[in-house]
Amino acid sequence: MSYETYFQNNREKHLAELKEWLAIPSISALSEHKPDMVKAAQWLVDKIKQAGLEHVELHETKGHPIITADYLHAPGKPTVLVYGHYDVQPVDPLNLWVTPPFEPDIRDGKLYARGSTDDKGQLFLHIKALEAIIKEEGTLPVNIKLCVEGEEEISSANLPGFLEANKEKLAADAILISDTSLLEKGKPAISTGLRGLCALELHVDTANTDLHSGTYGGGVPNALHAIVSLLASLHDDKGRVTVEGFYDGVPDISPLMKEEFQKLNLNEEQLRESLGLEQLYGEEGFTFVERTGARPTLELNGVYGGFQGEGSKTVIPKEAHAKITCRLVGNQDPAAVLENIKRHLHSHIQPGAKLTIKDGEKARAFNIDPSHRMLQLAADAYEDVYGVRALFTKDGGSIPIVETFSRVLGAPAVLMGFGLPDENLHAPNEHFNLENFDKGLLTIVSYLKRI
Amino acid sequence: MSYETYFQNNREKHLAELKEWLAIPSISALSEHKPDMVKAAQWLVDKIKQAGLEHVELHETKGHPIITADYLHAPGKPTVLVYGHYDVQPVDPLNLWVTPPFEPDIRDGKLYARGSTDDKGQLFLHIKALEAIIKEEGTLPVNIKLCVEGEEEISSANLPGFLEANKEKLAADAILISDTSLLEKGKPAISTGLRGLCALELHVDTANTDLHSGTYGGGVPNALHAIVSLLASLHDDKGRVTVEGFYDGVPDISPLMKEEFQKLNLNEEQLRESLGLEQLYGEEGFTFVERTGARPTLELNGVYGGFQGEGSKTVIPKEAHAKITCRLVGNQDPAAVLENIKRHLHSHIQPGAKLTIKDGEKARAFNIDPSHRMLQLAADAYEDVYGVRALFTKDGGSIPIVETFSRVLGAPAVLMGFGLPDENLHAPNEHFNLENFDKGLLTIVSYLKRI
Numbered sequence: 004m005s006y007e008t009y010f011q012n013n014r015e016k017h018l019a020e021l022k023e024w025l026a027i028p029s030i031s032a033l034s035e036h037k038p039d040m041v042k043a044a045q046w047l048v049d050k051i052k053q054a055g056l057e058h059v060e061l062h063e064t065k066g067h068p069i070i071t072a073d074y075l076h077a078p079g080k081p082t083v084l085v086y087g088h089y090d091v092q093p094v095d096p097l098n099l100w101v102t103p104p105f106e107p108d109i110r111d112g113k114l115y116a117r118g119s120t121d122d123k124g125q126l127f128l129h130i131k132a133l134e135a136i137i138k139e140e141g142t143l144p145v146n147i148k149l150c151v152e153g154e155e156e157i158s159s160a161n162l163p164g165f166l167e168a169n170k171e172k173l174a175a176d177a178i179l180i181s182d183t184s185l186l187e188k189g190k191p192a193i194s195t196g197l198r199g200l201c202a203l204e205l206h207v208d209t210a211n212t213d214l215h216s217g218t219y220g221g222g223v224p225n226a227l228h229a230i231v232s233l234l235a236s237l238h239d240d241k242g243r244v245t246v247e248g249f250y251d252g253v254p255d256i257s258p259l260m261k262e263e264f265q266k267l268n269l270n271e272e273q274l275r276e277s278l279g280l281e282q283l284y285g286e287e288g289f290t291f292v293e294r295t296g297a298r299p300t301l302e303l304n305g306v307y308g309g310f311q312g313e314g315s316k317t318v319i320p321k322e323a324h325a326k327i328t329c330r331l332v333g334n335q336d337p338a339a340v341l342e343n344i345k346r347h348l349h350s351h352i353q354p355g356a357k358l359t360i361k362d363g364e365k366a367r368a369f370n371i372d373p374s375h376r377m378l379q380l381a382a383d384a385y386e387d388v389y390g391v392r393a394l395f396t397k398d399g400g401s402i403p404i405v406e407t408f409s410r411v412l413g414a415p416a417v418l419m420g421f422g423l424p425d426e427n428l429h430a431p432n433e434h435f436n437l438e439n440f441d442k443g444l445l446t447i448v449s450y451l452k453r454i
Numbered sequence: 455m456s457y458e459t460y461f462q463n464n465r466e467k468h469l470a471e472l473k474e475w476l477a478i479p480s481i482s483a484l485s486e487h488k489p490d491m492v493k494a495a496q497w498l499v500d501k502i503k504q505a506g507l508e509h510v511e512l513h514e515t516k517g518h519p520i521i522t523a524d525y526l527h528a529p530g531k532p533t534v535l536v537y538g539h540y541d542v543q544p545v546d547p548l549n550l551w552v553t554p555p556f557e558p559d560i561r562d563g564k565l566y567a568r569g570s571t572d573d574k575g576q577l578f579l580h581i582k583a584l585e586a587i588i589k590e591e592g593t594l595p596v597n598i599k600l601c602v603e604g605e606e607e608i609s610s611a612n613l614p615g616f617l618e619a620n621k622e623k624l625a626a627d628a629i630l631i632s633d634t635s636l637l638e639k640g641k642p643a644i645s646t647g648l649r650g651l652c653a654l655e656l657h658v659d660t661a662n663t664d665l666h667s668g669t670y671g672g673g674v675p676n677a678l679h680a681i682v683s684l685l686a687s688l689h690d691d692k693g694r695v696t697v698e699g700f701y702d703g704v705p706d707i708s709p710l711m712k713e714e715f716q717k718l719n720l721n722e723e724q725l726r727e728s729l730g731l732e733q734l735y736g737e738e739g740f741t742f743v744e745r746t747g748a749r750p751t752l753e754l755n756g757v758y759g760g761f762q763g764e765g766s767k768t769v770i771p772k773e774a775h776a777k778i779t780c781r782l783v784g785n786q787d788p789a790a791v792l793e794n795i796k797r798h799l800h801s802h803i804q805p806g807a808k809l810t811i812k813d814g815e816k817a818r819a820f821n822i823d824p825s826h827r828m829l830q831l832a833a834d835a836y837e838d839v840y841g842v843r844a845l846f847t848k849d850g851g852s853i854p855i856v857e858t859f860s861r862v863l864g865a866p867a868v869l870m871g872f873g874l875p876d877e878n879l880h881a882p883n884e885h886f887n888l889e890n891f892d893k894g895l896l897t898i899v900s901y902l903k904r905i
Contacts, residue, residue, distance in 0.1 A: 211730030217851025221751035234459035235686035279662030300672035305760035314483035400668025
């Protein structure tokens with residue numbers, strides 16, 4: 004039976020299984036979901052065993068469990084380590100979801116649920132592709148190792164140590180990861196670069212209590228005034244980050260890279276319209292693809308303080324808060340970037356306001372040469388299924404662990420993504436296009452057979 | 455029996471009654487408390503009747519009910535109209551209250567509850583003072599009218615119309631209001647000026663959904679970036695409001711006024727310390743008393759957008775929100791100020807961000823000449839009880855209706871407050887010092903007898 008037929012025959016069953024997994028709210032960032040994390044991990048362990056993989060182990064960590072497994076019956080053949088994550092992002096604002104984030108729903112050929120594309124849905128493809136080959140051919144054409152974590156959305160705190168401690172056990176010739184996107188429908192892409200990341204939270208405190216704006220207004224510091232002027236100081240009016248030293252280690256965009264970017268032929272006007280934007284916006288002098296692919300950013304992810312209820316309240320808030328993440332490129336050092344931002348913040352805080360800063364995750368950017376054989380074979384596999392060869396791109400997102408994996412195991416990372424850029428990952432109404440669910444299964448099978 | 459003895463004998467009973475009233479969460483700003491508003495109004499109607507006042511009426515409005523009553527048995531004597539409000543401010547952040555806001559609690563001679571000082575506690579003094587005189591002397595020494603509303607904290611939307619429609623019925627020689635503060639413990643003050651007010655809410659929208667900061671970061675507008683730079687543009691680094699025309703109608707501080715302010719002899723260092731501040735802060739070139747008494751302000755009362763939960767979330771928020779109120783002085787026209795702010799905001803919004811602005815309440819500043827007989831008698835009454843004559847001050851707060859009352863009824867407003875500036879009005883742990891509860895009752899009796 005052809006794999007097309009096999010996957011067609013099993014489609015309903017596979018989707019029902021995936022929906023079951025997506026219904027478990029495995030939000031790694033929120034401690035109240037700890038039991039759901041265990042449940043989601045255990046669900047996956049069972050499916051990996053069912054698929055026919057061996058040595059399936061669930062490793063406890065200080066955070067959420069890591070799962071490993073293998074199938075090593077192709078002596079002399081390369082070993083591929085498949086990585087993915089079973090944790091998902093928080094879901095607020097909940098009111099913007101058309102159907103609840105943990106009640107998976109298929110509409111117009113798309114599967115809606117938190118985690119559907121990032122990354123349960125994509126990881127699920129690998130389990131089912133491996134199961135299919137084992138069932139159809141009795142064995143796998145390559146050696147396979149599996150390493151799945153539950154902390155990708157919260158900086159993979161425990162995976163680097165686990166990798167170091169299990170270097171031999173996890174040794175591989177390539178690391179295969181499906182946690183990225185096609186360029187657009189029908190246009191596969193292999194990312195040869197991921198931006199790095201660093202995160203911080205800041206807290207501004209003024210008085211020991213909220214104050215009445217009549218009695219005190221104009222005479223005392225207002226935590227909100229202090230935080231907005233502080234945060235506004237982080238960018239100039241050309242969209243450039245003003246933090247001293249922020250751009251250290253950022254490479255110029257080479258003529259070759261510029262050419263690669265132009266090949267992508269992104270329609271900015273179409274993108275603008277699809278996002279409902281009046282206009283795109285960013286650092287002056289760069290295109291959208293350059294801004295997201297080759298330039299670092301400093302983004303405010305959350306700002307809050309004072310009264311948020313209905314109506315008005317004449318209060319001078321005593322505290323205000325902000326959450327910031329940066330995307331890093333080239334040789335930017337996340338630790339140095341954090342230090343520079345902290346120095347900037349401390350030197351720009353308004354008199355009378357106290358500033359506290361808490362560091363978050365840190366990850367370096369990742370880059371790989373597209374001429375590597377394992378990447379070229381991946382492009383071929385896409386061509387088998389999609390009819391067009393994958394383009395090699397730079398991805399704006401971060402999978403902090405990719406750089407670590409690649410460095411610790413000394414192997415190339417193959418970012419074979421099956422999402423689409425507009426699938427609302429990290430946002431309300433996250434979904435996964437089932438066209439790529441179907442094609443993803445076939446592409447993985449083709450890749451493993453080609454190696 | 456002396457009034458001291460009378461109030462001493464009834465103290466427990468009076469406090470128990472007041473606690474009963476404070477336990478009703480009459481938050482006018484939140485629609486879910488509509489039934490509590492009715493309950494709090496009805497409770498007051500009953501107490502006014504018990505006190506012996508006549509023609510007690512509850513008037514329905516488009517918002518919350520207005521209560522009127524009178525006692526007109528002193529022919530040839532002046533008529534005093536007592537005003538107060540039974541609505542209270544919202545209570546968040548709830549976690550900062552030591553005891554719940556609607557479970558009144560007496561600690562260290564202070565009554566803790568939302569509304570204890572603003573304004574239920576102070577209004578209650580008038581009801582009990584009137585009741586005492588009627589009980590002790592069989593009648594009142596002046597004619598009394600009562601007008602109590604439930605919308606003071608939300609701009610008194612319906613009272614001005616009510617006043618216009620009932621001009622004759624409410625005609626009086628003075629309007630007596632206890633909704634302000636002593637200068638400090640043992641130092642009574644009569645406010646001869648209140649700042650005006652205008653309010654607005656603003657909403658910034660960018661994309662049609664929250665976006666992933668990896669895929670889009672650096673290439674699309676971020677609603678939070680847009681709002682912080684917009685809000686930061688409202689002040690310069692000398693604490694001055696940068697909105698063109700904002701200071702139109704603001705009088706210079708005259709040498710006489712400067713002298714009055716100096717007489718207050720405010721200890722700025724002590725104030726700073728009591729508020730837990732590193733330093734006071736405000737418009738350069740003015741003292742704290744000048745800033746809050748004679749200068750206008752533009753305050754951010756709330757700002758929010760994006761992720762507020764535990765941990766981090768790499769999201770580009772699609773919307774951000776802010777609430778602003780201004781305190782106005784002299785001849786500043788609230789409508790013109792609002793227009794000027796709106797013009798400023800629309801001309802400073804970042805490209806790619808959409809701005810929506812919603813107007814809130816508007817009120818002019820109020821000023822009265824301290825040499826007026828009704829004010830001088832009030833200062834005498836304070837002296838009878840506190841042993842020191844009240845100082846005439848300018849108050850930073852706004853009671854929007856005072857200017858309207860005074861204008862529509864053509865009578866002086868006597869702001870005979872019994873609160874203290876540090877009683878956390880509009881903030882967690884609002885309280886009322888019982889020393890001023892006791893002295894307030896006696897001061898009101900003395901005032902009415904002196905007229």
